[in-house]
Amino acid sequence: KAGVTQTPRYLIKTRGQQVTLSCSPISGHRSVSWYQQTPGQGLQFLFEYFSETQRNKGNFPGRFSGRQFSNSRSEMNVSTLELGDSALYLCASSQQSEMAYEQYFGPGTRLTVT
Amino acid sequence: AQSVAQPEDQVNVAEGNPLTVKCTYSVSGNPYLFWYVQYPNRGLQFLLKYITGDNLVKGSYGFEAEFNKSQTSFHLKKPSALVSDSALYFCAVRDPTNFGNEKLTFGTGTRLTIIP
Numbered sequence: 001k002a003g004v005t006q007t008p009r010y011l012i013k014t015r016g017q018q019v020t021l022s023c024s025p026i027s028g029h030r031s032v033s034w035y036q037q038t039p040g041q042g043l044q045f046l047f048e049y050f051s052e053t054q055r056n057k058g059n060f061p062g063r064f065s066g067r068q069f070s071n072s073r074s075e076m077n078v079s080t081l082e083l084g085d086s087a088l089y090l091c092a093s094s095q096q097s098e099m100a101y102e103q104y105f106g107p108g109t110r111l112t113v114t
Numbered sequence: 115a116q117s118v119a120q121p122e123d124q125v126n127v128a129e130g131n132p133l134t135v136k137c138t139y140s141v142s143g144n145p146y147l148f149w150y151v152q153y154p155n156r157g158l159q160f161l162l163k164y165i166t167g168d169n170l171v172k173g174s175y176g177f178e179a180e181f182n183k184s185q186t187s188f189h190l191k192k193p194s195a196l197v198s199d200s201a202l203y204f205c206a207v208r209d210p211t212n213f214g215n216e217k218l219t220f221g222t223g224t225r226l227t228i229i230p
Contacts, residue, residue, distance in 0.1 A: 004157075031216050043204065043220040056217050090157055094216060102148060103218060105157035 001026055004106035006091050012112045018079040021109045025072050025093030032074040033103060034066060037088040046089075049074055078111075086113045116141040116209045120221035127195045128229050135190040135224045137205030146208040147188040148218065149179055151201045158204065164188060175199070195228045202226075 005024045013019050025032050034046040045058040049068035066076040072093070078085055088110050092103035117140045127133040139145055146165055150158040162173025169181045179190045188205060202225050206218040 006157075033216050033218070035218075042222050043218075045217045045219070048216045050216075056215055058217070092158075092218075102160045102163050103216065104160060105150070107155075107157045110155075 001028075004091055004093050004104055006089075006106040006109050008109060009107065010110045010112075012114060013081050014114055015081055015083060017081050018077060019081060019111060020075055020077045021089055021091075021111075023074045023076075023091030023093075023106060025074070025091075026095075026104055029093035029095050029104075030072055031094045031103075032068055032072060033092045033094075034074070034076050035090045035092065036060075037090055037108070038086075043090075046076065081113045083113050085111065087111060116145075116207050116219045118205050118207050118219055118221040120203075120205055120224045122224050123222070124225045124227070126227045126229060129197055130194050133192050133195045133199070133226065133228075135203050135205075135226060137188045137190065137221060138186050139188060139205070139207045140186065141207050141209050143209070144183075145188075147179075147181065148206040148208070149173065149177070149188075149190050150204045150206060150220075152204065152223075153201050161190070161203075197228045197230055200226060200228045 007022045031050045033048040037043050048056040052068045063079045068074045088108045090108045092105045094103045095101045119138045148163045149161040152158050162171050164171050164181045172178045177192050202223050204223050205221040
């Protein structure tokens with residue numbers, strides 16, 4: 001099976017712009033989670049989608065949003081970018097949320113805000 | 115609220131020696147525990163998990179971890195370290211009492227360096 005894919009891998013944006021990141025989960029996985037990784041804050045949970053519904057959300061401002069499509073692919077959007085949004089954004093998929101299946105991570109999208 | 119602590123930012127081990135990367139957790143109820151490894155410019159790779167059952171769990175690349183409920187610990191171990199084990203290691207916990215919650219809470223990571 002193909003792993004989790006994320007596009008683009010690298011992105012450079014300017015403050016105030018918006019950005020959309022894409023994630024394709026492993027085939028058959030219905031849950032997609034997003035995480036932000038920075039040197040200062042480490043790995044932080046953004047949100048999780050299951051069957052096109054956001055089930056959980058981390059402590060991030062409303063500028064961070066996401067959605068999931070019927071094929072389980074997910075996108076996250078960050079509006080009005082700030083310098084502090086520079087980070088590695090990781091997407092993870094899992095097979096079924098009711099069971100304790102591990103999450104499988106994509107390679108991430110490295111976002112740089114200038 | 116659930117939390118994970120990795121008390122060591124950096125661990126150095128000579129090649130061929132046993133290694134241990136420490137992790138302690140705090141969660142209500144019985145935890146679901148995970149170890150992940152991250153290589154430079156890569157995402158996280160799953161190593162192993164503890165859900166229930168035997169306290170010693172075996173995972174990928176010869177790694178194992180021991181769950182200790184009384185000490186609320188889940189230390190990662192390997193009997194003989196390889197230079198290729200050098201990477202950033204993360205411990206994570208998921209709260210099983212919160213149905214449908216996939217959220218993983220990660221520790222701050224431990225950088226493991228294996229010295230040839």
